[in-house]
Structures are given as structure tokens and as C-alpha cells.
Amino acid sequence: MISVAIITLSDKGSRGEREDLSGEIIKKMLQKIKAIVEFYEVLPDEKNLIKKKLIAYSKKVDLILTTDGTGLSPRDVTTDATLEVIDKEVPGIAEAMRIESLKKTRRAMLSRAVAGIRGETLIINLPGSPKAVKENLNAILDIIPHAVEKIKGNTEDCGR
Helix, strand or coil: CEEEEEEEECHHHHCCCCCCHHHHHHHHHHHHHCEEEEEEEEECCCHHHHHHHHHHHHCCCCEEEEECCCCCCCCCCHHHHHHHHCCEECHHHHHHHHHHHHCCCHHHHHCCCCEEEECCEEEEEECCCHHHHHHHHHHHHHHHHHHHHHHCCCCCCCCC
């Protein structure tokens, strides 16, 4: 089983002014890979707080999925926080999400989402809109179990 933390980054959501639909979509989709959501939080878009939570959860779970804060606005700092705490970037995951999103909208090229590894935890930034979360997570969901196995030290060949 893959243990997961979901962090939604939203100033309005953290104040209770907006329902977190994206977090709920992530929870539902993770059932397809039999992942267990151990932690779920809605936090404000504060870079240092995001970094603190990513570091803390990376000691407790196999996978951290963030949603929102990956765009171009001044408060979009999820990507910056993630880049500051990961040990290795996994660019293919973010590239796959953008490629899939570009099939739907040219605005996908404005995503700054990243994916990377901290210790033995995979961290993936997802967009904020429920529709985009579903499309992006669907693009990568099937590779997550294999990625987690590799991060944990599985030495089997990746080729099929």
C-alpha cells in the first residue's frame, strides 16, 4: 500500500471560504492504485509553511500530492517551495502532465508544476482546478506505484 499526504494550497480554502473539490477528486482517484490517504490539509499559500509541511510529511508517507499554487500569480509558491526541499527532480512526470493538458488547453504551458523526490518520498504538484487535477493525475496515476517502488529501492528492471 502507498501512504499519501494531500496538501491543498489555497488562501480562501484555508479560511473556510472555498470548498476543496480538488482534494476530494485526488482522494477518489487514488483508490484506483489502492493508496491510503494518511494526511490531508488545506493550507494558505505561504512558502515557508509549505516547505515545513513537505519536509514533515516526507518522513511519514510514500507520496505527497499538492494541488494549486503552480501558476504565475504572485501567491503561486507551491512549485518554489517544492524545488527548495526535493533532493532530485523527476521532470518526466510534470512533462507528461503538461503534454496531456496541452491536448485540452494551450494555457497548460503556463503550469510550473514539478515532481521530485525527498528522501524516500515522491512529491508531485498538481494544478488547482478540479478538472485539471483529474486530467493531470489521470495522465500519471498508473506510474505512481512503480515510481514509489523504485524510490524505496526496488532493483527490478523497468523494461516490460
